[in-house]
Amino acid sequence: MRPERLLLLGGTREAVALARALDGHPDIETTYSLAGRTRRPAPVPAPVRTGGFGGADGLEAYLREAGIGLVVDATHPYAEAISANAALACDRASVPRLVLHRPPWARGPGDRWVEVADTARAARALPALGKRVLLTVGSRDLTPFLPVPRLRFVVRSVEPPAAVLDPDRFEVVLARGPFDFDAERRLLESRAIDVVVSKNSGGTAARAKLGAARALGLPVVMIARPPPPPGERLESVAAAKARIEAHVRGR
Ligand SMILES: NC(=O)c1ccc[n+]([C@@H]2O[C@H](COP(=O)([O-])OP(=O)(O)OC[C@H]3O[C@@H](n4cnc5c(N)ncnc54)[C@H](OP(=O)(O)O)[C@@H]3O)[C@@H](O)[C@H]2O)c1
Structure with a gap:
């Protein structure tokens, strides 16, 4: 055969x-x-x-x-x-x-997750949660975050963002996982990040940011899977x- x-x-x-x-x-x-x-x-x-x-x-x-x-x-x-x-x-x-x-990842003790249904709702949730955002939703899903006023973003993605970003408000960090806890914690601390946005991708390569956010007591806006x-x-x-x-x- x-x-x-x-x-x-x-x-x-x-x-x-x-x-x-x-x-x-x-x-x-x-x-x-x-x-x-x-x-x-x-x-x-x-x-x-x-x-x-x-x-x-x-x-x-x-x-x-x-x-x-x-x-x-x-x-x-x-x-x-x-x-x-x-x-x-x-x-x-x-x-x-x-x-x-x-x-998917599951919320654990000490996690401060704000679970939302999609990226538009994630963008709407942000102003009440922080001022300096680590945005890890991929390079192609940034549009809902562009009009959110008064926030600063660190956009981390594998590929350069598809959207044109205002350099005064958006810093782009191009990187491909796996990421480890110490490096994630350093990234959050060095940029004074106070809220993280993530898809619930699951797996180990991108998980360390959740542990680092937990260790620093930061909220994570977690976008639910479709x-x-x-x-x-x-x-x-x-x-x-x-x-x-x-x-x-x-x-
Ligand atoms: N969405 C994410 O967050 C994410 C994250 C990491 C990796 N990825 C990967 O990136 C790729 C694109 O993701 P997406 O969210 O942009 O896809 P999508 O919105 O579901 O797909 C858009 C279009 O891209 C084409 N396409 C997508 N995946 C393909 C594949 N594996 N092989 C051939 N054509 C494909 C198809 O075009 P046609 O209709 O012309 O066939 C599809 O209709 C996928 O391979 C996915 O696994 C996505």
Whole structure:
């Protein structure tokens, strides 16, 4: 039997780890898919397809043309459009689909989280909470924060911000995790940060800022995850690998 063609929708550490874990599997042929937002994506041992598919219709056509037998949606939990497109395209093309999303962070003792539903509400919550903000929502979700008056922001992101920022109010720190507690604490203290804004991404690479905020008694505006895509969800690379292998065995 020919190897199963797997489309791995990526852009996360877990997706990279899964591609590496499946490398060399005799019955699986992985294509790794990226939107193309990151200048230097992590290397993966699989052919990489870069750029959108053209919505659900384009993705459906791609699945059929490439003979894809399984889709793994290992995109970021906040990447709503591609996950919705994948769900629709897989349904239409009758291709099974798994979702790999790492678990969210949970509030612990000493945490001062203000949980909000989205970035717009995060921006509205800020003036009551502080004056100097560490904003870690990614380079493309800054728009709701631009008009908030009288606040100063340190924007930390992997890629340069998509929006034009007033340099008097916005300092940009380009950095890619993993970050550690001491460095996060130094960042917060050196900029006199008094409130942090974060998505609830989960995982270990970006978690240290939460511990540093807790240690300094700072509030964290935590933007809730959007509803997950439908279908079977796995929370670890090992579980996803095992599930994929079971799928391949059961063909
Ligand atoms: N959103 C975040 O906070 C976040 C954080 C870290 C990493 N990422 C990663 O960054 C990428 C883009 O995220 P996003 O939130 O901008 O996505 P999105 O809003 O869900 O997707 C917008 C469009 O980008 C294309 N796209 C997104 N992910 C793709 C993928 N893996 N392969 C091929 N095309 C993709 C699709 O274009 P077409 O409709 O043309 O197919 C999609 O409709 C994803 O790979 C995601 O895992 C996102």
